[in-house]
Amino acid sequence: MRTFEFIRRRGLLVALLGAVVLSSGACDAVNRLMEVKNPERLREQDLSDDKLVDVLVNSAQGDFQAAYAGTFVWIGEMLTDEAITGINWEDYKRANLRQVIYYEGPADNMFTDLQGARYTSELSSSKLKDMDPSKVSGDDLAKTLGYAGYAYIMLGDAMCGADLDEGSTVYTPDQLYQMAIDKLTEVLTTATSDSLKNWANVGLARAHLDRLEYADAMAAAQQVPAGFVYWAQYADDGTGRGTNALYGEVHGANFTMSVHPRFMYGGLTSYRAGHVDDALQTDPRIQFASDAVEGHDAITPLFKPYQSMPFSGYTGNTIANGAVQDDPNGVPLYDRGTSMQLASYLEAQHIYYEAGLMSGTLTDAQVEAFVNQRRAYGNETAVSGLTGTALREALREERARDLFLGGFRLGDLRRYARQPNPTAANSFPTGTFPSAERGDYRDSACFPIPLSEYQGNRNLPDPNVGG
Numbered sequence: 001m002r003t004f005e006f007i008r009r010r011g012l013l014v015a016l017l018g019a020v021v022l023s024s025g026a027c028d029a030v031n032r033l034m035e036v037k038n039p040e041r042l043r044e045q046d047l048s049d050d051k052l053v054d055v056l057v058n059s060a061q062g063d064f065q066a067a068y069a070g071t072f073v074w075i076g077e078m079l080t081d082e083a084i085t086g087i088n089w090e091d092y093k094r095a096n097l098r099q100v101i102y103y104e105g106p107a108d109n110m111f112t113d114l115q116g117a118r119y120t121s122e123l124s125s126s127k128l129k130d131m132d133p134s135k136v137s138g139d140d141l142a143k144t145l146g147y148a149g150y151a152y153i154m155l156g157d158a159m160c161g162a163d164l165d166e167g168s169t170v171y172t173p174d175q176l177y178q179m180a181i182d183k184l185t186e187v188l189t190t191a192t193s194d195s196l197k198n199w200a201n202v203g204l205a206r207a208h209l210d211r212l213e214y215a216d217a218m219a220a221a222q223q224v225p226a227g228f229v230y231w232a233q234y235a236d237d238g239t240g241r242g243t244n245a246l247y248g249e250v251h252g253a254n255f256t257m258s259v260h261p262r263f264m265y266g267g268l269t270s271y272r273a274g275h276v277d278d279a280l281q282t283d284p285r286i287q288f289a290s291d292a293v294e295g296h297d298a299i300t301p302l303f304k305p306y307q308s309m310p311f312s313g314y315t316g317n318t319i320a321n322g323a324v325q326d327d328p329n330g331v332p333l334y335d336r337g338t339s340m341q342l343a344s345y346l347e348a349q350h351i352y353y354e355a356g357l358m359s360g361t362l363t364d365a366q367v368e369a370f371v372n373q374r375r376a377y378g379n380e381t382a383v384s385g386l387t388g389t390a391l392r393e394a395l396r397e398e399r400a401r402d403l404f405l406g407g408f409r410l411g412d413l414r415r416y417a418r419q420p421n422p423t424a425a426n427s428f429p430t431g432t433f434p435s436a437e438r439g440d441y442r443d444s445a446c447f448p449i450p451l452s453e454y455q456g457n458r459n460l461p462d463p464n465v466g467g
Contacts, residue, residue, distance in 0.1 A: 050135035056124035057140050062242070063120040064147040065232045067113040069340060070245030072154050073407040074257075075106050079444060080409040081262035081429045082400075086255075086300035093297070097433055099442040108450040111162070114154050119165070121148035142191035142200075149183030149203050150342060152176050156210060157411030160446040168459040170449065173414070177207040198223070199230040202343035205351040210415050214359035217351055224348035229341055231312065236336035243336040250304050250333050255295045258302035259288045261434045263404065271434050274301055281319040283378040285309050285401045287331040290319060300435045306331040309346075310406025312339040318379075341406060350399045357395060358419060364391055374398035389423060396426045414445060 077083045078096040085096045091104035100107055125144035128136045155162050156176035163170050171179075180203065187200035205220035234244040249257035261271040265280035274292040281287055285308055292301035306325060307313040313332045317323035323330040341347075353370045356362030364387050371394045372382045378401055386394055396416065400409065416426050430441050454460050 050131040053128065053131070053136055053140055056127055057143050060121040060124040060144040060147045064117040064151060065234065065242075066245075067117040067151075067154070068232050068342070068407065069234065071109055071113040072158060073340075073405070074246060074249060075110055076158050076407065076410045076447075077405065078106070079428065079446075080413055081260050082405055082409045083305070084258040084260050084300060084302065084434060086258060086295040086297045086302045088297035093438065095444075097439060097441055098428060098444045100444040100447055102448040103451040107447050108452050110158055110447040111450045111453060114151060114158065115162070115164075118148060118151035118155065121145075121151055138190045138192045139196055142187045142193070142196045145183050145187045145190060146196060146199055146203070149180045149187065149200070149207075152180035152183065153203060153207055153210075153411075156180065156207070157414065158447050160448050162449065163453065163457060163460055166457045166459060168461075170460070173446075174211055177210045180207040181211075195228075195230065198225065198228045199343050202228075202230070202348050202351075205348055205355075206343075206411075209351050209355055210411060212358075212415075212418065214355035214361070217355040218359075218361065221348040221352035221355070224345050226345050228343075228345040228348075230343040231339040232342050233339045234337055244334060244338045244340070246334045247336045247338070253295075255302065255304065257305060258292070258295075258300070259286070259305045260429070262429065263400075264288070264303065268434060271301065271303070272436075276303070278319045283380065283401060284316045284318045284331075285378055286404050287317075287319055289325070299437065304333060305405060307334055307338065308404040308406065309402055310341040310344075310404070310408075346402055347408075350395075350402065353395060354399070357392060367391060367395060371395050371398055374402060389421065393423060393425045400426075410446075417445070 075092075075095065078085055078092065079098055079100070085092060087093065089105070091101070092106055094101065094104070095106040121144050125141060125148060128141045128144060153176075156173040159173065159176070161170040161172055162176060184200040184203045184207070188197055191197050191200065201220045201223040205217045205224070208214075208217035208220060235242050237243065246257070249255060261268045263286050264270050265276050266273075270276045271292070276288075276290050278290050281290070287306040287308075289304040289306075292303050294300065295302045307315075311334065313335060315323070315329065315331055317329065317331050319331065325331060325333060349370065353362065353367050357364075357367045368383065368386055368391060371386070371391070375382060375398060378398070383394055396412070399412065403409070413426065413428055416422050417428075428441075428445055432440055449460070
């Protein structure tokens, strides 16, 4: 028998077939629970059977990972300078122009999917705490708490603000990051696995950095060992739900995703010319098809991105050295089973050095040495004697390249805007859209609470129509 994953739908739990095999006892428990008039609906109180531990853990993981690639990354990057969408849906085209409207699809999907991930994780951890402690491992509980913590980080990164569980309070990103800290701190006291503790420490470092709590961010980042990676694992399992949704954005006749000229060699000139000289693609972290083609909307030039460092298929090869997408040792497109890094030692290092630079805890020479380490990896020439704004921009640029298209840029740009002296090199795109016929960028920098939530939660104040 297969597991069930649960998503909140106004107080009920909708059972969705998952992909993990249960024990015979767990199958019997689920069969008993399903003996109701509507076999697709279960009450929350029915989830306290200790034979359903695997169901709850895998439900938290499944809902989180479904929301991560397909919503948080794909829709979230539309507001940033990482990617261009050529999808032929007007509301998403507007989002890519930084015009997010509260009654349109991007706002609704972002809010609903991230809240689903948060709610399922918190429900799962709550139910595990209610069970006999001898039946629940510390790592099982820690996983659900960890996904809840990271869901709060996603909400803080993407949303202008968010209500929780039909409450009347709209929490700020700063408050959502604090909720993430609370959950991830609990992971440290619950988990027995070093991997889970390291995962929690990266999340803690990230949430503290987003709150501009630099000392706490550095302390958490220092706990993460070299080589650590924690993956959101996807698989081509035939169901669609367990696969990486980015596959569909770069494959087939209706693909929709392109590298933004901000990260292209030759920039806007190459983008509008529809071609990049292969010899220019020397940084392995940002590789893409050399020629533009038109995708879903048959208008917007699209340069298909190849897998970057946060993805499991990353090869470290470049088109400049002869590696091409069709070569098995080349630079592949995203596959259905491509996993994504939720946390890594490299991310922790970037957090440590950013926090150290912004707080003055580290010297300019220490930060510059890290910048040059990353520049060497990207086949870039070393810099020397950087200080002030120039050093900060250089550090931010290497972070953008190391974490390219991995789900970090939206939160980063919003944080940079909160820090002193934000600069144009690391800010949201403005002016005319790269594909000029699309018009000008607007000013949305986050996703508003959608109309569907105002309709479903009468405790909320009047809707915020901006974004």
